[in-house]
Structures are given as C-alpha cells and as structure tokens.
Amino acid sequence: MFGITAYGAYIPRTRLSKAAIADANDWFDPSLRGLAKGERSVCNWDEDTITMAVEAGQDCLSTLDAGSVNTLYLASTTLPFLDRQNSVVVSQALNLGDQLRTMDVAASQRAGTSALISMLESGASGSGNALLVASEHRRSKCGSRAEMLWGDGAAALGVGAEEVIAEYLGSETYVTDFVDHYRGEDSTLDYEWEERWIRDEGYMKSVPQAVSRLLEKTGVKTADIAHFVLASDQAKTPAAVAKKMGISAEALVDNHIGSVGVSGVAHPILLLAAALEKAAAGDLILVTGFGQGTDAVLFRATDKIKDKQPKTGFAGALARRREDANYNRFLSFNNLVEREVGKRGETDKQSYLAAMYRRKDLLTGFVGGQCRSCGTIQIPKENYCVNPECGELDSQDDYPMSAVQGRVKTWTADRLTFDWNPPAYFGLVEFEGGGRLMMDFTEVEPGSIDTGVPVSMHFRIRQFDNQRGFRKYFWKATPVQQ
Amino acid sequence: MASGIKDKVAILGMGCSKFGERWDTSPADLMVEAFEEGLADAGIDKNQIQMAWFGAGIDAFNVGSSAMPLSIALRLPNIPATKVENMCATGTEAFRGAVYAVASGACDIALALGVEKLKDVGYGGLPQRTRGVENDMYWPNLSAPGAFAQLASGYRAKHGVDKADLKRAMAHVSVKSHANGAKNPKAHLQREITEEQAINAPYIAEPIGLFDCCGVSDGAACAIVTTPEIAKRLGKADLVSVKALQLAVSNGEEAGFKTWDGSHIKTTRIAAQRAYDEAGIRKPREEISMTEVHDCFSITELVTMEDLQLSDEGQAVRDVLNGDFDADGRIPCQIDGGLKCFGHPIGASGMRMIYENYLQFQGRAGDRQLKDPRLALNHNLGGFPHQNICSISIIGRYE
Numbered sequence: 001m002f003g004i005t006a007y008g009a010y011i012p013r014t015r016l017s018k019a020a021i022a023d024a025n026d027w028f029d030p031s032l033r034g035l036a037k038g039e040r041s042v043c044n045w046d047e048d049t050i051t052m053a054v055e056a057g058q059d060c061l062s063t064l065d066a067g068s069v070n071t072l073y074l075a076s077t078t079l080p081f082l083d084r085q086n087s088v089v090v091s092q093a094l095n096l097g098d099q100l101r102t103m104d105v106a107a108s109q110r111a112g113t114s115a116l117i118s119m120l121e122s123g124a125s126g127s128g129n130a131l132l133v134a135s136e137h138r139r140s141k142c143g144s145r146a147e148m149l150w151g152d153g154a155a156a157l158g159v160g161a162e163e164v165i166a167e168y169l170g171s172e173t174y175v176t177d178f179v180d181h182y183r184g185e186d187s188t189l190d191y192e193w194e195e196r197w198i199r200d201e202g203y204m205k206s207v208p209q210a211v212s213r214l215l216e217k218t219g220v221k222t223a224d225i226a227h228f229v230l231a232s233d234q235a236k237t238p239a240a241v242a243k244k245m246g247i248s249a250e251a252l253v254d255n256h257i258g259s260v261g262v263s264g265v266a267h268p269i270l271l272l273a274a275a276l277e278k279a280a281a282g283d284l285i286l287v288t289g290f291g292q293g294t295d296a297v298l299f300r301a302t303d304k305i306k307d308k309q310p311k312t313g314f315a316g317a318l319a320r321r322r323e324d325a326n327y328n329r330f331l332s333f334n335n336l337v338e339r340e341v342g343k344r345g346e347t348d349k350q351s352y353l354a355a356m357y358r359r360k361d362l363l364t365g366f367v368g369g370q371c372r373s374c375g376t377i378q379i380p381k382e383n384y385c386v387n388p389e390c391g392e393l394d395s396q397d398d399y400p401m402s403a404v405q406g407r408v409k410t411w412t413a414d415r416l417t418f419d420w421n422p423p424a425y426f427g428l429v430e431f432e433g434g435g436r437l438m439m440d441f442t443e444v445e446p447g448s449i450d451t452g453v454p455v456s457m458h459f460r461i462r463q464f465d466n467q468r469g470f471r472k473y474f475w476k477a478t479p480v481q482q
Numbered sequence: 483m484a485s486g487i488k489d490k491v492a493i494l495g496m497g498c499s500k501f502g503e504r505w506d507t508s509p510a511d512l513m514v515e516a517f518e519e520g521l522a523d524a525g526i527d528k529n530q531i532q533m534a535w536f537g538a539g540i541d542a543f544n545v546g547s548s549a550m551p552l553s554i555a556l557r558l559p560n561i562p563a564t565k566v567e568n569m570c571a572t573g574t575e576a577f578r579g580a581v582y583a584v585a586s587g588a589c590d591i592a593l594a595l596g597v598e599k600l601k602d603v604g605y606g607g608l609p610q611r612t613r614g615v616e617n618d619m620y621w622p623n624l625s626a627p628g629a630f631a632q633l634a635s636g637y638r639a640k641h642g643v644d645k646a647d648l649k650r651a652m653a654h655v656s657v658k659s660h661a662n663g664a665k666n667p668k669a670h671l672q673r674e675i676t677e678e679q680a681i682n683a684p685y686i687a688e689p690i691g692l693f694d695c696c697g698v699s700d701g702a703a704c705a706i707v708t709t710p711e712i713a714k715r716l717g718k719a720d721l722v723s724v725k726a727l728q729l730a731v732s733n734g735e736e737a738g739f740k741t742w743d744g745s746h747i748k749t750t751r752i753a754a755q756r757a758y759d760e761a762g763i764r765k766p767r768e769e770i771s772m773t774e775v776h777d778c779f780s781i782t783e784l785v786t787m788e789d790l791q792l793s794d795e796g797q798a799v800r801d802v803l804n805g806d807f808d809a810d811g812r813i814p815c816q817i818d819g820g821l822k823c824f825g826h827p828i829g830a831s832g833m834r835m836i837y838e839n840y841l842q843f844q845g846r847a848g849d850r851q852l853k854d855p856r857l858a859l860n861h862n863l864g865g866f867p868h869q870n871i872c873s874i875s876i877i878g879r880y881e
Contacts, residue, residue, distance in 0.1 A: 343605040352615045363619055378738050380620075386738040410636040410744040410867075414628030414687040416607050423688070426622035427632055428737070428744060428868060436738060438868055440622045451639035462620070474620045
C-alpha cells in the first residue's frame with residue numbers, strides 16, 4: 001500500500017477581524033462590508049512561508065519519524081528566496097540531516113497538489129517517507145477583495161508505504177493556460193480578472209474535466225466521494241462545482257473563509273488535513289488543486305486513520321487563536337505602509353554569510369552541546385564545557401534542543417530597543433534537562449510571562465536586512481499555554 | 483604572594499568636566515576641560531607626565547580607536563599612551579593602567595583620562611551598536627534597561643518580593659540620588675524628584691521606568707597618579723591613596739550554566755571580596771565611609787548593596803527604604819548624584835567616582851561634604867547581569 005502516512009497543520013495565531021478591514025476601507029469600496037464576516041489568519045511580523053513550513057512540518061513529524069524522511073518538497077508562491085533553496089532551510093530547521101532530496105515547487109496555486117502528485121507517482125523508494133510542506137504568506141493590496149478573503153497558513157503531508165492512513169488511488173491533471181490572476185517577476189502583488197468569468201470558464205469547466213477523467217480511470221462514482229477538497233475564495237463556487245459533478249453537499253470540505261481565509265498553495269493541503277482529521281476508515285477523499293488547469297487526487301482512508309492524529313492538527317491550529325482588530329498593525333507587518341522605525345531601527349543589519357554558515361547548527365537547527373565528560377547540556381556549543389567543575393575541551397556532542405521545553409528564569413518587556421511589535425519581550429530561558437540561553441520571546445500577551453512560565457521553541461525571522469534583501473532566522477520562545 | 487596595590491600609589495591631581503548634554507563641546511574639548519583642572523590641581527607641568535592610559539567606551543560614536551585622540555587633544559609629548567575599553571568599567575580600567583605603571587616603577591607620574599561623547603547619536607539612551615558578528619545573529623536586541631530590568635524579575639522570584647514593594651525601593655534609590663545631584667554643580671541632572679514621580683513614570687523596560695535610568699551624558703574625568711613619596715616631595719599633604727583595584731569578568735557561567743539565580747551580580751561579589759582583602763578591610767559596613775556604585779538603573783544599585791555585603795541578602799529593599807544609603811544614612815551612596823544624576827559618560831564614569839572620593843577626603847565637596855570620610859568604595863559594572871565586567875576601586879586617606 002502507498003499513500004499518505006502523516007499530516008500536520010499550522011495557522012498563524014493572529015486572526016484579524018474582517019470588520020476592522022471593512023471599517024478602514026469601505027469609504028473607498030462599500031462592497032467590502034458584505035465580505036466582512038469573521039476573521040482571517042495573519043502572519044506575525046516574524047513569520048513567513050519558511051517559518052510556517054517549519055511549524056507544519058514539526059506537527060507532521062509528531063506522528064512520523066524524522067529519521068525516515070528522505071525527501072522534502074516545499075510548495076509555495078511566496079517563497080522568501082528566489083535563489084536559495086527554501087526547502088533546505090526548512091529541512092535544516094527540522095533537523096532532517098544532510099542526506100535527502102529537497103525541492104521548491106512554485107508558480108501556481110496548484111503547486112501543492114502538483115508536488116503531491118509527483119511524490120505519489122514516483123512511488124515507494126525503500127522504507128522512507130517523503131515530506132510535502134505547502135506554505136503561503138499571501139500578500140494583497142490594501143482595501144482589496146483579496147485582503148478580505150485570503151489568509152496565511154501551512155500544511156504538511158508524509159507520503160510513504162508504511163503505516164499508510166490514506167491509500168493513493170490515482171490522480172489526473174487537466175492543463176490549460178487559464179490566467180485568472182498572475183504575478184510577474186517584477187511585481188509583489190497579484191493582478192486578477194473578473195470573478196464571474198473565473199467561475200464560469202475556470203472552476204466550472206476545469207475541475208469537472210480533471211475529476212471526471214480521474215473517476216473514470218479509478219472506477220469511482222462521484223456519489224461515493226465522502227470528502228471533496230476544492231480551495232476557492234469564491235464562497236459559493238465549490239458547492240456549485242460539486243453539484244454539477246454529483247458530489248454531495250455534505251462531502252464538500254469547508255474553505256474556512258470566515259475563520260482562516262484562503263491560504264493559496266497551502267489551502268488544498270490544509271483542507272486535506274482537515275478532511276483526514278474527520279475521515280473514517282474507507283472514506284473516499286478527492287482533492288483538487290486549481291490553477292492553469294486542475295489537479296485531482298483520490299485517496300481512501302485506511303483503518304489506521306484514527307491512530308495518527310498529529311499533536312496540533314487542523315482543528316488544533318484553528319482553535320489556537322488570538323483576535324486582533326488592529327488593521328494598521330497588519331499593514332505594518334506586511335510592508336503595506338512606510339513605517340517610522342526610529343533611529344534604533346536604522347542600524348545596519350549586514351548578513352555575514354560565512355559566519356552564518358559556520359553557526360548554522362545553532363541558528364537553523366537550534367543544536368546545543370552535551371558534554372561527554374560530565375553530561376552538562378549547553379547552548380551554544382562552545383570549545384570548553386561551561387560546567388566550572390568540568391571545563392573539558394572539545395567534549396561536547398551535538399544536542400538538538402528545538403523540541404525541548406524551557407522555563408523563564410528572568411525577563412522584561414523592553415520599550416527602548418527596536419522591535420516590529422513593541423515592547424520586545426526577552427529573557428533567560430532555562431531548558432528541561434539543562435542549558436540556558438538569553439533569547440527573544442514572541443507572541444507574548446501582556447501578563448503571560450513571568451519567572452517559571454513554561455516556554456516552547458519556534459523558528460522565526462530574527463531580523464530583516466532590507467538594504468541587501470536578506471532575512472535571518474533564529475529560534476524564539478513562546479509561552480506553552482498559548 | 484602578591485602584596486597588592488594598597489598605599490603604593492597616591493593621587494597627585496584630578497579633574498572632571500561638567501557632565502551633561504554638552505551639544506557644543508567636542509570630545510577633545512571635554513578632555514581638555516578635565517585635563518586642565520587635573521594638571522592645575524597636581525601643580526605639575528604637562529611634560530612631567532611620563533605615560534598615559536586613555537578610556538573610551540563606544541568607539542563608533544566617540545573618538546575612534548587607539549590612544550591617538552588623547553595624545554593629539556592634549557598635545558602630549560609623544561609619551562607611551564594606551565587606549566583601554568572594558569564597557570562601563572572602562573574609566574576604572576584606565577585608572578588601573580596608570581596606577582600599575584607607577585606601582586611597577588616603570589614611570590613616576592602617569593595620567594589616566596576617560597571621555598565619552600554620547601550625545602552626538604541623535605536619540606535618547608545609549609547608542610545602538612553591534613555586539614559582534616556572531617552574537618548579533620542570535621542575541622535579543624536587548625537594550626541596557628532591558629538587560630538590567632531582568633535583575634528585578636530574578637530578585638522578586640528569589641526573595642518573594644512584591645512587585646510594588648520593589649518598585650517603591652527602586653524609586654527611593656532614585657529620589658535619593660536626585661537629592662544629592664541637586665547639590666552638585668557639575669552634575670547632569672540637578673533637580674529633585676518625588677517618589678510618586680519615579681513610580682508613575684512610563685516604563686522603559688518593565689519594571690524600569692524613566693526615573694530608574696541614569697543620565698546619558700557627555701563628559702570626561704582624569705587622574706594624575708604618582709608614588710606617595712614623590713607626591714610628598716612635590717609638596718602635597720593629606721594624601722589620598724589607592725587601597726584596592728579589582729576586576730572580575732564573567733566567563734559565561736551565569737548565562738550558560740545552572741547555578742546563577744538571576745537575582746544578583748556574581749562578579750560584584752567576587753570583585754568585592756578581592757578588594758576588601760587587598761585593602762585589608764574585614765568589616766566593610768563599619769569601615770567604608772561612602773560608596774559610588776554603578777547605578778545605571780535603580781535596581782542595579784539596590785542589588786549591589788547586597789553584593790558588596792553592605793546589606794544582608796534579601797534585605798536591600800528594607801535597608802534602602804530605611805534610608806541607610808541616603809546622604810545622612812549609615813553608608814551614603816552616590817553623594818555626588820551617581821550615574822543617575824552626575825551622569826554616565828561611559829569612559830569617564832569610574833574616574834568620576836574617584837574624583838568625588840578625592841574631593842570628599844580633601845574637604846572640597848561643598849554642600850554635599852560628608853563628615854570625616856576615611857575609605858570610599860567605587861563600583862562599575864559593564865555589560866549585562868548575565869555576563870559582565872565588574873571593577874571595584876577602594877580609595878582612602880594615606881595614613
């Protein structure tokens with residue numbers, strides 16, 4: 001048997017109230033008010049496609065052995081780097097080692113489903129698993145329909161031959177150069193065509209083409225489909241497509257436009273994760289990806305489907321939320337306004353690539369050291385052991401600490417130093433089992449940090465070097481109960 | 483067995499510029515202002531100075547590297563001059579270099595001068611600067627108040643102190659220093675404040691508010707040192723001599739190992755004990771007449787009272803609120819206003835403290851003169867509570 005072996009999800013905690021978007025923009029476009037239902041997910045200033053991919057990957061690896069992963073595909077149209085393999089950054093943050101196939105898949109809203117088909121069609125290679133992470137940090141114009149309907153998120157799937165939770169039954173792709181929207185190499189935001197045309201000439205024709213071919217090939221009847229994934233920011237279109245094909249309305253997986261927003265390339269995979277969470281053994285799951293044609297993939301849930309619930313999953317990620325009604329902060333985090341950063345924010349952030357490479361185990365992997373002589377755990381790993389009773393030279397073995405919880409020892413909320421979201425919370429974190437580090441905290445609610453509070457580690461943007469178009473990553477601590 | 487520095491070196495003369503926002507003065511102007519006072523006080527000719535140590539803390543926003551800025555500003559006669567930098571301990575480090583040179587017999591008369599020009603930066607607080615290529619990649623952007631504010635969280639947790647009580651004691655520290663600074667014409671801040679003002683000021687880094695922070699100032703201070711014998715030969719009476727000079731530097735244990743609890747400064751405890759031993763002080767609470775400590779933030783001064791053994795552990799809040807360290811208390815602290823109000827031009831601060839000792843011992847401290855002081859302890863702390871440099875000097879009457 002071959003198919004999906006694990007899944008994971010990540011949705012940024014911040015959910016921007018759509019009423020706040022409408023309040024700020026309906027003077028210009030009153031029709032926005034009609035779309036202002038619920039909320040949408042929003043990346044924190046220190047989150048991007050790579051950091052969300054790491055979070056979703058970690059969630060997926062909560063039920064999948066990281067040592068079994070021999071392939072990592074990262075699918076997105078919002079990759080932070082055009083020439084620096086983004087999937088390699090993700091793989092190193094997930095500590096997947098240095099012997100695996102990695103690839104970025106991009107340039108279409110169906111990049112995630114296309115990558116998935118490619119993984120599934122390449123079949124089993126030994127006993128390993130391939131990991132797909134789809135992640136999207138969607139950007140849109142201020143006051144646009146897209147701003148109201150889109151969201152940020154990531155999802156991950158394990159693909160392999162062992163412990164399969166959803167068996168791969170087949171796939172089809174219908175290809176046509178249908179340009180509902182596009183983004184050229186010189187632009188940062190999308191340009192879209194008319195919704196009604198996209199519905200009538202796009203979704204309503206393209207999706208049935210691919211699906212009918214697939215069902216014919218696999219001998220499955222549309223009425224037997226238990227879960228149908230079609231990502232779309234058009235609220236009524238997926239239901240219309242389902243009806244046209246004879247798929248039951250109950251089978252349609254909700255797009256969560258009013259709670260997450262449509263998260264681009266990540267969305268079909270995120271909705272598939274939601275479907276897997278609810279599926280019963282034997283359920284048929286049809287996943288489609290729309291963009292210059294349609295991908296269609298069919299799975300059947302196995303009797304292991306309930307055994308491999310990830311640590312957070314879609315429902316968990318959806319529930320882990322923080323309301324925000326500050327539209328200006330959203331604009332600021334997404335570089336849609338020119339902000340005052342203060343003179344402290346002007347300091348040069350040169351990226352010293354040689355030093356960064358030398359320190360990549362610490363910076364990307366959050367790897368510390370454990371002393372062979374006395375057992376002391378320490379981060380960073382240095383030449384001499386930090387234990388004054390020991391002090392051995394070159395005695396430390398690598399000790400990955402990204403999954404180790406810590407507790408706050410000392411802390412403050414700093415309003416003097418530069419931060420994109422002041423005050424800057426940081427402090428001394430003491431790790432379970434040993435080791436301590438002065439580090440940044442992120443996504444802290446006032447009053448949630450105190451000495452003794454448990455914290456977990458999260459891969460985040462540490463700094464933007466806007467002068468040279470670079471961004472640096474490191475790990476930050478977040479209160480566990482959040 | 484080393485015999486230590488006690489009474490081997492005497493102060494021949496000292497000078498200190500006015501501290502403050504000296505918009506119209508250059509680093510060279512500040513150096514000359516302190517130097518001319520020191521030279522006149524010593525009663526010697528510039529050419530009698532044989533070696534010099536120069537302290538400047540923040541290169542990028544000050545005079546640049548090397549000792550050349552000193553030699554050029556003062557037109558020194560091509561004597562050996564050395565630039566030292568050890569964060570906020572820089573001033574004391576310059577002094578240590580000059581004192582050791584005299585004590586070793588390498589020269590008869592040496593100059594130590596510290597200067598800092600902080601107000602050319604364009605914003606309040608200390609200049610934002612690099613911590614080194616590797617450190618910048620993972621250290622938080624911690625500001626000085628952000629680093630020291632954490633001492634309050636560690637202290638509260640260790641001793642079970644209520645947030646409001648600690649804040650009130652911190653306010654008392656600042657109110658006292660403002661009262662002292664108001665009597666010092668060279669001080670940056672010469673205005674008294676109330677406890678309510680200090681408590682209600684906006685937060686800079688929780689729980690440090692505006693009035694918990696020291697002044698960020700331009701300034702320079704200098705000392706001309708020699709042996710007691712030469713000082714006497716030059717006609718000096720009532721000599722002031724160096725009793726101890728100690729330094730303790732973190733090795734990463736507080737920041738990376740499990741033992742430090744975040745409530746105190748480990749290096750201060752080490753340097754203090756070494757200094758008391760060097761000076762032959764057995765009962766510091768009875769023998770020390772005055773202290774000038776590194777009150778970069780009120781919480782630092784409060785914790786330092788315990789680290790110097792002047793308060794029992796966990797009792798500094800009580801002692802501070804009791805007025806033990808006020809001008810009329812059992813051991814006055816920051817009688818000149820401290821970093822808080824005299825100001826904190828980094829490279830000059832350690833020397834400014836010794837300048838106040840020197841004035842007090844000579845009965846030249848004006849409205850803030852203490853009655854018959856014998857021994858003074860000065861303390862500087864560079865860096866952060868979790869990794870730092872502590873310098874301690876003990877200065878006293880040469881008897």
